[in-house]
Amino acid sequence: MIAQIETLPHRHVLTLPTEPSAVRIARETAELALVEWGVGLRHPMVDPALLILGELVTNSVRHAAALSPQLTVIYAAGRDRLALAVHDRHPYLPALVPAVAETGGGLGTVMELVLGLGGTAVARADADGEGKSIWVTLPL
Template identity: 65%
Template structure:
């Protein structure tokens, strides 16, 4: 995938307190955003995308809340691409790599699901080094369709 999120024409931003309810609210918002952009709940990419998003927001809630009072989800889409980034202000940058042997869930699951969708995942550090955004970009037909 070569489409960078900042080059995609459709945009949405959601900022929530870094607390447990953020996971549910981010999932619900993602479903609404996808539906508005022409991707219905039966699309085969929706469930994996929601699982990836939930894991990333959960990680921010569990590990970053002490330094990051909010978590922000950025959404971007084009004709056949959907991207989302989960941002917090904790400086730790997790490694996104292949699945760890014997590991269930976590970033190994994020990596596996993203690859299964033929997508990409990257961690981008904030310019001041005090936060990061995990961006996931996946191909989804129907995004941005009228």
């Protein structure tokens, strides 16, 4: 997937403190980047992408802040694809599986949404095993 991201012509990287305000800033930055890249905010993929991004950043804020004072958001887009990633320095690598109807929530709900939209998601550990990135790609 990283090779695919590198081929996308539009990219933006944002590093933020791992605190609650990061969710709002990451979403607002995504909106600005999408408009700059010619993806209108009324595009049917934008609201789901912002929801997914918000959940990924929220997870880092809730679960990684003690070990990761910063998180990084990577945005990328091309003519037919949008990619988002959230990186933190917490070593836990979550399983990306759809939620069971009875439990719902969190990354499981994100996975259901991603798969329902025809997208993909992967969790990648850092080379040193002390951090990870969650990458999501969605069709445009």
